Amino acid sequence: MTKIAFVTGATSGIGLATALELAGKGYRIIATGRRQDRLQELQQKLGEGQVYPLTFDVRDKLAVQEAVASLPQEWRKVEVLVNNAGNAHGLAPIQDGSLDDWDAMIDINVKGLLYVTKAVLPLMQEQRKGHIVNIGSIAGKEVYPNGNVYCASKHAVDALSKAMRIDLVEQGIKVSEVNPGLVETEFSEVRFKGDTERAATVYQGYAPLQAQDIAELIGFIVTRPAHVNLAEVLVLPAAQASATIVTKQQ
Ligand code: NDP
Ligand code: 8X3
Numbered sequence: 001m002t003k004i005a006f007v008t009g010a011t012s013g014i015g016l017a018t019a020l021e022l023a024g025k026g027y028r029i030i031a032t033g034r035r036q037d038r039l040q041e042l043q044q045k046l047g048e049g050q051v052y053p054l055t056f057d058v059r060d061k062l063a064v065q066e067a068v069a070s071l072p073q074e075w076r077k078v079e080v081l082v083n084n085a086g087n088a089h090g091l092a093p094i095q096d097g098s099l100d101d102w103d104a105m106i107d108i109n110v111k112g113l114l115y116v117t118k119a120v121l122p123l124m125q126e127q128r129k130g131h132i133v134n135i136g137s138i139a140g141k142e143v144y145p146n147g148n149v150y151c152a153s154k155h156a157v158d159a160l161s162k163a164m165r166i167d168l169v170e171q172g173i174k175v176s177e178v179n180p181g182l183v184e185t186e187f188s189e190v191r192f193k194g195d196t197e198r199a200a201t202v203y204q205g206y207a208p209l210q211a212q213d214i215a216e217l218i219g220f221i222v223t224r225p226a227h228v229n230l231a232e233v234l235v236l237p238a239a240q241a242s243a244t245i246v247t248k249q250q
Pocket of ligand 1: 008009010011012013014015032033034035036056057058059084085086087088108135136137138179180181182183184185186187188190211
């Protein structure tokens with residue numbers, strides 16, 4: 001029987017690359033996000049029986065519960081959950097930050113991850129096995145100027161990953177955390193609210209990570225033998241040494 005992976009934020013970037021990577025490793029994919037057209041494209045690309053699209057906003061706890069409850073029987077044996085959906089909104093000193101941006105980051109990156117985990121966990125508990133991979137960030141390990149609330153949200157993901165690992169170990173459920181540095185995706189476009197020029201400068205002058213790099217790492221993590229858990233990985237572009245130190249060519 002093919003294994004099933006539930007990937008949040010599968011409409012772009014790391015989530016989309018992960019869905020494709022895991023499908024390549026023989027998983028059937030429950031692909032989630034708000035942009036239904038992109039989920040349908042993914043389904044068309046991989047085949048109807050291979051992808052089950054679920055459209056919901058992770059901020060909406062009822063929608064999350066209903067979406068997971070709506071899964072047909074043949075899609076309920078979820079073995080892998082990749083909690084990837086997330087983003088940054090704005091980059092401003094704390095005194096200038098927008099309350100709406102703060103709400104968005106905490107609601108999506110922290111509460112959304114919790115809502116999805118709470119809804120999907122029973123499907124793993126029934127099997128007494130499973131693997132949750134949370135996408136944190138170097139921003140969950142360090143803070144950087146103007147990153148305040150985004151960094152706080154990713155520090156929360158770091159704490160929750162450790163806490164989940166403790167609470168779920170006796171249930172046979174592994175919890176891993178992947179903490180990337182700079183990855184070239186739609187992330188900066190979202191952070192800078194559609195300012196593509198400003199977003200592009202984040203990835204100029206060095207070779208940033210690509211979504212595929214993270215997807216391959218996730219693929220490796222979830223295919224380790226049953227007795228192995230790669231609990232936490234920090235993965236950076238070679239040009240990046242810390243949240244603030246990136247060597248750029250002049
Ligand atoms: P993208 O913007 O390319 O992807 C973000 C994904 O999250 C999209 O699929 C989006 O789907 C989904 N998402 C966002 N908000 C919601 C929401 N409210 N409800 C449901 N889905 C949502 O960025 P990345 O691929 O880079 O980001 C993926 C994860 O990686 C995030 O958690 C991010 O914090 C983390 N990360 C990114 C790094 C980077 O440098 N890019 C570095 C470290 C960590 P849709 O819009 O269709 O809803
Ligand atoms: C995304 C990477 O450095 O912009 O988490 O916070 S960073």
